[in-house]
Amino acid sequence: MSRLYQYVGSNDIRLAVAKFPAGTTIESVSQLENWIAKNSKKLKDCSSLAATFVVDLKGHLCIADRHSEHIACAGTNSVLSAGEIFFEGCNxxxxxxxxxxxxxxxxxxxxxxxxxxxALDRIPIPHPNKFTIEFVFRRCPACDQLNIIKDNLLICSVCNSDLPDVWNCDRC
Ligand SMILES: [Zn+2]
Known part of the structure; x- marks a missing residue:
């Protein structure tokens, strides 16, 4: 079973982006090409572009300008995954x-x-066979801080408390 990820970030950001348009659902190569044409300043023969992405509840890739918050890209809905995506294109x-x-x-x-x-295979677009950089997140049970785990050290960066072995970011 895949996990549904609800927004766990700050409420200030949630409120700030409430009226932003949601990201663009990409279901075909031509939709992707249209989005890139609109969002990249200059298209040469070869070009690269970074974007914010989520996988929505229907399993579709949804992308937005790389400076967008994921919660805005998701249209404030829960997601199946989220992160940053880097496209490269030649002829x-x-x-x-x-x-x-x-x-x-x-x-x-x-x-x-x-x-x-x-979601990527549905478009379809060639892609790596896993996240090229994997981030591990934990919420501190003591001080509530969301931590990005580095070097497998399960210790809170704010209060030095031990962090749990299992994902717990949805607990408040
Ligand atoms: Zn802590």
Missing amino acids: RGWEVVEITNQSTGFCPEPESWPQVAI
Whole structure:
């Protein structure tokens, strides 16, 4: 069973983006090409572009300008995964060259990758076979801080409390 990720970030951001338009659902190569044409300043023969992405509840890739919050991209809904995506394209078409699960709004697990792969295969667009950078998130049971785990150290960066072995970012 895949996990549904609800927004776990700050309420200030949630309120601030409430009226932003949701991201663009990408269900075909031509939709992706249209979005890239609108959002990249200059298209040469070869080009690259970074974007914010979520996988929505229907399993579709949804992307927005890379400076967008994931909660805005998701239209304030829950997601199956989220992160950053990097497209590169030459004459023969586009591919995903890098992709991460970096979203402090949803804190998706690296294990959400299969949902991302399905969404990318639906378009279809060539992609890596896992997140090229994997982020591990935990919420501190003592002080509530959302931590990004580095070097497998399960210790809160704010209060030094031990962090749990299992994903817990949805607990408040
Ligand atoms: Zn803490």
